[in-house]
Amino acid sequence: MRHPVDKEKRRLLKALSILPLASGVSMLAGGGRALAETCGSSRSLVCIFMAGGADTFNIFVPGGSAYTDYRNSRNELAVAEADILEVSDAQQGSFGFHSLLPSLKTFYDEQRLAVVSNTGTLIQPTTKSDFLGTVALPQALFAHNTQQTLWQTGAGIVSGSTSFGWGGAISDHASECNGNIPVAPAFSMGGSTDFLASANSNYISLNADIAVERMFGFNNISDWIPVDRLSRVGPTLESLIRQGQASGNTLMSRAIANSVGRATDATTELHSALADNTLSGVSLNTRNKLATQLHLVARLIASREQLGMEKQIFFVQMGGWDTHSDQLERQPDLFRSFNEAITMYQGAIDDLGLADSVTSFTASDFGRTLSSNGNGTDHGWGGHSFVFGGAVDGGRVVGETPNYAATNNEDDAGEADGSFAGRIIPKISVNQYAATLSRWMGVSEADLAQALPDLQNFTETDLGFMKPA
Numbered sequence: 001m002r003h004p005v006d007k008e009k010r011r012l013l014k015a016l017s018i019l020p021l022a023s024g025v026s027m028l029a030g031g032g033r034a035l036a037e038t039c040g041s042s043r044s045l046v047c048i049f050m051a052g053g054a055d056t057f058n059i060f061v062p063g064g065s066a067y068t069d070y071r072n073s074r075n076e077l078a079v080a081e082a083d084i085l086e087v088s089d090a091q092q093g094s095f096g097f098h099s100l101l102p103s104l105k106t107f108y109d110e111q112r113l114a115v116v117s118n119t120g121t122l123i124q125p126t127t128k129s130d131f132l133g134t135v136a137l138p139q140a141l142f143a144h145n146t147q148q149t150l151w152q153t154g155a156g157i158v159s160g161s162t163s164f165g166w167g168g169a170i171s172d173h174a175s176e177c178n179g180n181i182p183v184a185p186a187f188s189m190g191g192s193t194d195f196l197a198s199a200n201s202n203y204i205s206l207n208a209d210i211a212v213e214r215m216f217g218f219n220n221i222s223d224w225i226p227v228d229r230l231s232r233v234g235p236t237l238e239s240l241i242r243q244g245q246a247s248g249n250t251l252m253s254r255a256i257a258n259s260v261g262r263a264t265d266a267t268t269e270l271h272s273a274l275a276d277n278t279l280s281g282v283s284l285n286t287r288n289k290l291a292t293q294l295h296l297v298a299r300l301i302a303s304r305e306q307l308g309m310e311k312q313i314f315f316v317q318m319g320g321w322d323t324h325s326d327q328l329e330r331q332p333d334l335f336r337s338f339n340e341a342i343t344m345y346q347g348a349i350d351d352l353g354l355a356d357s358v359t360s361f362t363a364s365d366f367g368r369t370l371s372s373n374g375n376g377t378d379h380g381w382g383g384h385s386f387v388f389g390g391a392v393d394g395g396r397v398v399g400e401t402p403n404y405a406a407t408n409n410e411d412d413a414g415e416a417d418g419s420f421a422g423r424i425i426p427k428i429s430v431n432q433y434a435a436t437l438s439r440w441m442g443v444s445e446a447d448l449a450q451a452l453p454d455l456q457n458f459t460e461t462d463l464g465f466m467k468p469a
Contacts, residue, residue, distance in 0.1 A: 190317025
């Protein structure tokens with residue numbers, strides 16, 4: 001749930017977010033809330049953010065007569081028919097995944113991956129005439145930083161209370177379900193993120209390349225501090241924390257002391273849990289940055305019960321998707337790395353026997369243009385999203401696939417002179433996508449209405465790609 005946050009609290013939140021609290025760990029602080037009524041089932045949700053604007057039109061390709069339009073619009077950038085792994089949708093016919101992404105096809109064939117077609121930032125259902133007339137358009141279309149923020153907050157325009165993420169609303173609910181435990185339910189392996197920002201609950205930022213260690217002074221390991229002095233560090237820190245938490249101290253002192261106190265407890269719990277759940281049998285390519293992030297996610301999911309958690313939410317990020325140039329050379333490496341990472345990760349989740357309680361989904365700044373700029377693609381709008389896991393009602397395409405034609409295309413936003421731009425107007429809003437995933441995590445309708453204020457503008461607020469509980 002989003003609430004207005006006064007300037008002093010915003011300043012404190014910002015200050016606390018950069019405190020170096022422990023090796024590999026930082027925490028963004030919020031408040032606590034009472035136990036929710038919608039708890040009772042263990043679930044983890046994982047956002048895989050493809051930073052830069054992923055060209056998902058080459059990840060998932062139309063078949064049949066639509067392929068001809070697709071090929072003519074994309075020209076040299078079109079995926080060759082020989083490089084397409086064919087799948088079908090009962091209502092919409094044939095499609096295919098790029099041959100360098102075989103795991104997506106496998107998950108689809110196993111009916112545990114759904115393609116959410118032509119998704120993007122929208123304030124309300126939008127037509128070509130709306131776009132040309134600038135009617136209720138999202139803020140700063142086609143701009144990386146703003147569109148990333150809009151995707152991660154579910155807002156059409158970011159200001160005031162809409163500056164918190166819809167993942168933060170899920171984190172609030174998870175905090176209620178998890179009760180009074182030292183470890184926050186939200187984790188980012190992709191750095192600071194609007195997605196998990198909340199006025200009410202914490203998220204923990206972890207570096208997948210650095211082991212989580214207990215805070216200095218509590219691990220009793222040193223080769224340069226005398227043992228008798230080292231033994232006094234922990235009690236001294238605890239005393240300072242207690243003094244800082246005293247009600248007579250300043251707001252900043254109390255906030256810092258509380259944050260450090262939580263961090264000492266959290267890092268102790270995380271260090272122990274991760275040491276017990278190394279997933280040593282999983283083959284990991286440590287040069288693949290997405291794979292290392294997802295490997296850490298899998299370890300934390302394996303630690304869910306040990307940490308006393310019922311619900312968790314994660315954010316990971318893979319960069320490099322801004323393919324303005326050299327797309328034909330760069331895209332294969334992106335696809336191979338992405339496929340390697342999700343194959344390892346989902347295999348680990350399956351081996352843990354937790355597939356039905358873990359859902360993962362993709363998001364990106366925006367889609368890319370259908371048209372080529374001669375060497376790559378430019379910033380677009382709508383694109384395909386992919387959601388997978390044992391609880392997904394998969395093996396199908398959700399939503400209407402776009403028109404791929406370069407002429408008479410009402411799905412194309414178009415240039416000012418009326419020519420083809422290849423920027424596809426989304427048919428499904430981030431709000432609808434987010435609401436469907438948030439409900440699966442147990443977020444209430446009242447909290448959804450506050451977290452996703454534009455959701456009320458759409459008739460269909462649940463896309464139906466999650467199986468009934």
